[in-house]
Amino acid sequence: MAAATSEAPISVVLVDDHALFREGLREILESDGDIAVVGEAGDSEGAVSAVARTRPDVVLLDVEIPGDEVTETVARMRTSSPDSRIIILSMYDGPQLLTRLLVAGIRGYLLKSVHRHELLAAVHSVHEDASRIVLAVSTHSLAHVESPRSGVLSDKEVEVLQLAAQALSNAQIARRLGVAEATVKRHMRNIFVKLNAVSRIDAVNKAVAASLIQPQSRAEGD
Known part of the structure; x- marks a missing residue:
């Protein structure tokens, strides 16, 4: 296995609700010599907290941990630690879920049937190249990965962004939906x-281009 690109080891957070599985992963990773496990969690809240606290280079995230839906967990992790590369570990090989997770910003998707050398290679690969995506799935899934046209945003996020497309402020959107501005x-x-957006306008434009929301003219004042 190639050495890490810097003197510091590759920092990794492990997220799986089975302690025995985490223990096995830790042994595999730390046997590499260039990887250090800096945190562990067994549910989505603990995972987001661990990632925010340690800001690891790589996160190994089980797809079925208790708590938030996995794409929500990925989004929260990327908000708190944008430079962390997230690799999904899963028993399931489905193109729809893979598509949603790729859009959410994961850098890898590995089936739990992979060999240890494949796992270690994936960790090194995404760490060394921020643009690289590592997939260890069936050719069927790869052939059926879809463009991000639906299922990217939750229903509530679509509703919020549709109102933002009308140039409503956060406060106005909150009043329309009857929720807190926070x-x-x-x-x-x-x-x-x-959506990998840098502004509200960018988010709206990307969502319109992907047919997630409809283009709107500016709304009248509340």
């Missing part, structure tokens, strides 16, 4: 992460 801000942060 809730709208949280939805907008998740939208930015999922």
Whole structure:
């Protein structure tokens, strides 16, 4: 295995709800010599907290941990630690889920049937090249990965962004939906992460281009 690109080891957070599986992963990773496990978690809240606290180079995330839906967990991790590369570990090989996770910004998707050398190679690969995506799935899934036209945003995020497309402020959107302004801000942060957007206008334009929302003219004042 190639050495890490810097003197510091590759820092990794492990997320799986089975302690025995995490223990096995830790042994495999730390046997490499260039990888250090800096945190562990067994559910989505613990995972987001561990990633925010340690800001690891790589996160190994089980797709079925208790708590938030996995794309929401990925979005929250990327908000708190944008430079962390997230690799999904899964028993399932489905193109729809893979598509949603790729759009959410994961850098790898490995089936749990992979060999240890494949796991170690994936960790090194995504760490060494921020643009690289590592997939260890069936050719069927790869052939059926779809363009991000639907299922990228939650229903509530679509609703929020549709109102943002009308040039409504966060406060105005909150009043329209009957929620707290902080809730709208949280939805907008998740939208930015999922769409890789740098502004509200950028998010709206990308969502319109992907047919996630309809283009709107500016709304009348509340």
